[in-house]
Amino acid sequence: MRTIKKVLSNLHRYVLWLLVSIFLWAFVFNAAKVVPAGKKVVVFADVKINDIGALTNELEKELPSGITLVEVHEFSSAIFDGTVIGQADILILPEAEVEKYMGSLSVVPDADPETAYLKDGKAFGVRIFSANSNTGSALKYFGFSNGTSSDYYICFNTASGHTGKLNGSEDDAAISVAESILALP
Amino acid sequence: MYDEKDLLKAVSKRKSLTFLSVLLGVLTLAACILICVFAKPRNVTPYLIAAICVSTVGGWIVISIVHFPLAAAKAEVKHINAILEGERELIEGRFKLTDERTFIKNGVGMYSVKNEEDGSAVFKVFDKFADRMPSKELKTIQTVYGFVTAYEVNDADD
Numbered sequence: 001m002r003t004i005k006k007v008l009s010n011l012h013r014y015v016l017w018l019l020v021s022i023f024l025w026a027f028v029f030n031a032a033k034v035v036p037a038g039k040k041v042v043v044f045a046d047v048k049i050n051d052i053g054a055l056t057n058e059l060e061k062e063l064p065s066g067i068t069l070v071e072v073h074e075f076s077s078a079i080f081d082g083t084v085i086g087q088a089d090i091l092i093l094p095e096a097e098v099e100k101y102m103g104s105l106s107v108v109p110d111a112d113p114e115t116a117y118l119k120d121g122k123a124f125g126v127r128i129f130s131a132n133s134n135t136g137s138a139l140k141y142f143g144f145s146n147g148t149s150s151d152y153y154i155c156f157n158t159a160s161g162h163t164g165k166l167n168g169s170e171d172d173a174a175i176s177v178a179e180s181i182l183a184l185p
Numbered sequence: 186m187y188d189e190k191d192l193l194k195a196v197s198k199r200k201s202l203t204f205l206s207v208l209l210g211v212l213t214l215a216a217c218i219l220i221c222v223f224a225k226p227r228n229v230t231p232y233l234i235a236a237i238c239v240s241t242v243g244g245w246i247v248i249s250i251v252h253f254p255l256a257a258a259k260a261e262v263k264h265i266n267a268i269l270e271g272e273r274e275l276i277e278g279r280f281k282l283t284d285e286r287t288f289i290k291n292g293v294g295m296y297s298v299k300n301e302e303d304g305s306a307v308f309k310v311f312d313k314f315a316d317r318m319p320s321k322e323l324k325t326i327q328t329v330y331g332f333v334t335a336y337e338v339n340d341a342d343d
Binding site: 032 | 217221224226227229232233236237240241244245248252253
């Protein structure tokens with residue numbers, strides 16, 4: 001009985017320590033482990049991804065210099081975190097959605113007009129999947145042909161710091177990752 | 186009943202418990218740092234939860250040691266030290282050890298010694314040393330701050 005009383009009289013210390021542990025380690029992990037935007041390339045795909053782990057492993061086989069991580073989000077992640085789209089360097093969008101995000105997409109000057117999404121003569125994306133021919137890149141990883149039949153385009157966020165000459169920066173890591181995606185079977 | 190050996194034993198116990206609590210604290214911290222080092226940036230959450238669990242449980246064990254056995258050992262050392270350094274007083278009368286257990290301010294357990302003449306229980310015996318006292322009536326007791334440190338059995342009681 002006396003032991004129980006002693007434990008109860010120290011209950012506040014146990015609760016306080018639990019709170020200290022949570023806040024301390026959350027702070028430490030956040031400071032030590034969260035990769036800053038400058039060291040990662042974020043890909044947002046408005047399509048179902050069959051295996052995110054396999055895709056990221058594939059894209060990380062040859063990381064551009066200065067990049068430690070490729071982060072891939074599929075459409076469902078945007079439901080829970082609306083900031084994902086704004087933070088993405090690369091956006092994989094269906095044709096109908098490209099128009100919607102036009103204001104935040106970089107112009108791709110060297111894109112082939114045959115496969116580019118053109119608006120007022122400017123290319124805003126490169127086609128990654130053609131619904132007509134049911135062909136494209138990275139079909140193993142992206143469920144393009146599931147659901148509505150639409151062309152998909154790979155686009156670049158104007159706010160990205162990794163799009164090289166598209167926004168005047170020297171860092172073209174997002175371009176390299178996009179080229180890797182387009183080269184995937 | 187109190188001697189330097191008791192003090193050394195209590196000091197040794199206090200040192201061992203202090204070492205154990207520091208060791209556990211350091212091991213807990215090291216385990217959490219290792220978890221943090223091996224955490225994969227892509228999937229930090231399970232590692233964070235593991236570090237919080239290890240830190241919480243380790244901390245609770247250290248708190249339990251510090252506030253229970255270590256606090257008791259410190260109180261014991263303080264008590265024995267005070268008794269050894271205190272001024273002794275001889276009191277005559279008819280005294281008997283009782284089963285009435287109490288705790289003094291710093292949590293040290295005591296048994297009361299009853300004065301058979303007036304029925305009062307004004308003297309105390311450290312519970313760890315209670316088995317060193319006979320259940321017979323005592324005619325003289327030596328006390329320091331009201332704690333019994335020596336006794337003389339009343340032979341007429343036999």
